[in-house]
Structures are given as structure tokens and as C-alpha cells.
Amino acid sequence: MKSLVVLLVSLFTVATANATLIDFEDVAASETRVVYLPSTPYTEEGFVLTSTHNHAAVIDVDYSTYGFNFVGNDTDWFGFSEYNTVTLTADSGSSFDLSDLVLGINAYASSSSIDVLITGNLFSGDTLVSNQTNLTTATFINLEWTDLVSVVFTTSNDAGLDNLNVFATSSAEVSAPGAFAIIALGLVMIGFRKTRNS
Numbered sequence: 001m002k003s004l005v006v007l008l009v010s011l012f013t014v015a016t017a018n019a020t021l022i023d024f025e026d027v028a029a030s031e032t033r034v035v036y037l038p039s040t041p042y043t044e045e046g047f048v049l050t051s052t053h054n055h056a057a058v059i060d061v062d063y064s065t066y067g068f069n070f071v072g073n074d075t076d077w078f079g080f081s082e083y084n085t086v087t088l089t090a091d092s093g094s095s096f097d098l099s100d101l102v103l104g105i106n107a108y109a110s111s112s113s114i115d116v117l118i119t120g121n122l123f124s125g126d127t128l129v130s131n132q133t134n135l136t137t138a139t140f141i142n143l144e145w146t147d148l149v150s151v152v153f154t155t156s157n158d159a160g161l162d163n164l165n166v167f168a169t170s171s172a173e174v175s176a177p178g179a180f181a182i183i184a185l186g187l188v189m190i191g192f193r194k195t196r197n198s
């Protein structure tokens with residue numbers, strides 16, 4: 001019976017492998033923002049957003065004192081200006097996948113639309129680029145990038161970021177083939193016990 005419990009836990013672990021949504025909720029209290037300096041980067045669910053300038057903050061959906069509003073997004077979000085370069089990494093230093101995200105303009109921007117350059121630095125040393133131009137509202141960006149070391153964001157004017165759909169792919173964790181080997185061993189052990197008991 002104990003083996004069966006271990007087996008079920010193993011199956012569950014494989015099925016839910018490391019999917020993470022970085023959504024910036026429960027950080028900024030109502031009508032406030034939390035600024036992140038280059039020395040104090042934002043962290044959530046094992047991922048880090050590092051800024052090069054103090055124009056970076058998690059902003060409450062109702063923060064309107066300075067006209068900050070992520071057009072088309074009605075949740076808390078991450079804002080950064082054109083003076084900033086924002087870099088996403090896994091805080092363990094492991095590689096990761098970035099499936100998709102939501103990107104758009106902060107109403108505070110002095111332009112009516114923005115251009116955002118997304119650069120993916122791969123574990124292999126290669127580079128991927130996604131150039132999002134003329135963004136006027138929260139836009140779903142499907143990337144499906146894998147084996148990343150970092151992803152860098154730069155913008156032409158005040159931008160908003162939300163719902164980064166990421167997967168940690170640390171080599172330190174049990175790989176799928178490794179997990180299946182453990183499950184197979186569990187099945188063998190259950191079979192062995194039944195044989196002995198019969």
C-alpha cells in the first residue's frame with residue numbers, strides 16, 4: 001500500500017512539472033505600487049525580474065495617482081519605462097521555457113503606441129528575437145521559447161507586462177525519463193510483494 005501511495009505521488013509530480021504563471025498579484029496593496037530597484041529585483045515563484053533603472057514597479061490595478069494604467073488589463077501588473085532594461089531569469093540559475101505573456105502600453109506613456117523588443121538568450125548560446133510593434137492595448141504574445149538562460153525586454157515608451165507563462169527546466173530536478181524509471185521500479189516492487197504474499 002505504501003508503494004502505491006509513492007507511485008501516485010510520483011505520477012502527480014510528473015503531471016504538474018514546474019508550470020508557473022508570474023502574475024504580480026498580492027504584491028501591491030490597493031491603489032499603491034511597489035518599486036523594484038536594480039539592487040532589489042522582483043521575485044515570484046522562483047523567477048527574477050531584474051531592472052537596470054528605478055522605473056520598474058509592480059502596480060496595483062487601481063493605482064491611478066500618476067495616471068498609471070495598463071490599457072486592456074484589469075489585474076495588477078509590472079510596469080517599466082524606456083530608460084529600463086528588464087531581464088527575466090530563474091533564480092536557481094537554471095534554464096527555463098517562456099511559453100507566452102501579456103504585453104502592452106501604460107497610459108502614462110507620452111506616445112499612443114509602443115514598440116517592445118524581446119530577446120531570448122538560449123542555453124546553447126543562440127539568440128531569439130521578437131519585435132512587437134505598435135502595441136496599443138494588452139496583447140497576448142505567444143513565444144514558445146525553450147531552454148532559455150534569460151529573456152530581456154526593452155521598450156520605446158512606458159510598458160506593462162503580465163502573465164508570464166514559464167517552466168523551470170533545472171537539470172537538478174528529476175527528468176521525465178528518470179521519474180518513469182522510479183514509477184517502473186515501484187510497480188516491480190508491488191508485483192514482488194504480491195508474489196511473496198500469495
Ligand SMILES: [Ca+2]
Nearest residue numbers: 023075076162
Ligand atoms: Ca496580473
Ligand SMILES: [Ca+2]
Nearest residue numbers: 028029060076
Ligand atoms: Ca493589488
